[in-house]
Amino acid sequence: MPAQTRTVAGPEISFEFFPAKTEKGAESLLQTSRTLAGFGPRFMSVTYGAGGSTRDRTLSTLKDMVRETGVPMAGHLTCVGASKGEVEAVARAYWDAGVKHIVALRGDPPPEANGVYTPHPQGYVGAVDLIEGLRKIAPFEISVAAYPEAHPAALSPEADLAHLKAKLDAGGDRAITQFFFEASTFLRFRDRAARIGITKPIVPGILPIGSVAQAWKFADMCGASVPAWMRDLFDGLDERPQTRALVAATVADRLCQELRAEGVEHFHFYTLNHADTSYALCRLQGRNMQSS
Numbered sequence: 001m002p003a004q005t006r007t008v009a010g011p012e013i014s015f016e017f018f019p020a021k022t023e024k025g026a027e028s029l030l031q032t033s034r035t036l037a038g039f040g041p042r043f044m045s046v047t048y049g050a051g052g053s054t055r056d057r058t059l060s061t062l063k064d065m066v067r068e069t070g071v072p073m074a075g076h077l078t079c080v081g082a083s084k085g086e087v088e089a090v091a092r093a094y095w096d097a098g099v100k101h102i103v104a105l106r107g108d109p110p111p112e113a114n115g116v117y118t119p120h121p122q123g124y125v126g127a128v129d130l131i132e133g134l135r136k137i138a139p140f141e142i143s144v145a146a147y148p149e150a151h152p153a154a155l156s157p158e159a160d161l162a163h164l165k166a167k168l169d170a171g172g173d174r175a176i177t178q179f180f181f182e183a184s185t186f187l188r189f190r191d192r193a194a195r196i197g198i199t200k201p202i203v204p205g206i207l208p209i210g211s212v213a214q215a216w217k218f219a220d221m222c223g224a225s226v227p228a229w230m231r232d233l234f235d236g237l238d239e240r241p242q243t244r245a246l247v248a249a250t251v252a253d254r255l256c257q258e259l260r261a262e263g264v265e266h267f268h269f270y271t272l273n274h275a276d277t278s279y280a281l282c283r284l285q286g287r288n289m290q291s292s
């Protein structure tokens with residue numbers, strides 16, 4: 001069959017990956033990104049390991065994906081533990097590699113800091129300062145992080161939301177949320193954001209469950225609540241990976257459908273570097289491959 005170009009339908013999508021640890025993992029990740037690139041995502045992003053631990057691998061993964069997929073890439077970048085000069089060097093390397101979009105983050109304090117963030121003596125004070133700094137380096141598109149259930153270190157949900165507004169007012173173009181499992185969690189957050197005058201897009205981050213044990217651990221760490229019905233549904237499924245994948249796609253699709261019914265038009269998928277569940281989710285949202 002000759003290749004045919006189809007119209008891309010469905011909501012906008014973006015995909016998030018993390019840099020692989022081995023050469024074999026990097027090759028498999030590149031294959032995953034090539035596969036998902038066929039859905040014509042708005043962008044694909046690559047995370048920046050805690051405290052900049054994956055700086056070089058993040059950059060090389062971004063370069064590979066720019067070259068191999070042609071999709072606009074976004075590089076995550078944190079300012080924890082780094083001087084302004086070090087952050088600027090990474091941002092310039094992104095720009096020179098064709099990565100014109102940054103997911104700008106403060107980052108987590110190191111484990112020995114017991115959750116207390118202290119800026120580097122020559123560094124950015126926090127995310128707002130970082131965003132203002134990046135704006136001076138180059139005309140990057142900038143996404144920022146948002147927390148529908150509030151960041152675990154937030155003084156209050158109100159202070160957390162006001163801080164999100166400050167990040168967007170400082171130059172963030174959109175917010176991407178931490179994952180959550182109930183549509184109402186996102187919708188309430190979106191309403192509260194609108195009430196304090198946030199007008200920029202808030203894109204829900206959707207996590208299709210991979211390893212169940214790991215998903216509940218991540219949720220615990222980042223303050224995302226796991227409804228009892230979901231714990232029951234996934235109970236024991238780590239022993240049945242194929243069933244788990246079917247259930248994960250079904251549950252994530254239901255969440256997307258509920259959000260779409262409320263006008264959500266862009267989903268950011270946490271792929272966990274696997275193509276299959278995100279692939280299924282895109283198809284379920286009516287998203288076709290650009291060519292076949």
Ligand SMILES: Cc1cc2nc3c(=O)[nH]c(=O)nc-3n(C[C@H](O)[C@H](O)[C@H](O)COP(=O)(O)OP(=O)(O)OC[C@H]3O[C@@H](n4cnc5c(N)ncnc54)[C@H](O)[C@@H]3O)c2cc1C
Nearest residue numbers: 047048050076105106107108127145151154160163176178
């Ligand atoms: C979409 C997304 C992508 C991510 N990617 C990465 C990644 O690639 N690498 C990585 O290491 N981590 C990543 N993280 C995690 C992130 O680094 C942590 O959640 C970190 O603790 C906070 O970073 P931030 O940019 O959200 O910080 P901020 O929003 O600046 O601060 C976190 C919270 O602290 C409070 N706060 C901070 N400063 C103020 C202030 N001045 N006034 C009032 N309240 C304040 C607010 O409640 C705020 O929500 C990501 C998170 C999300 C949601």
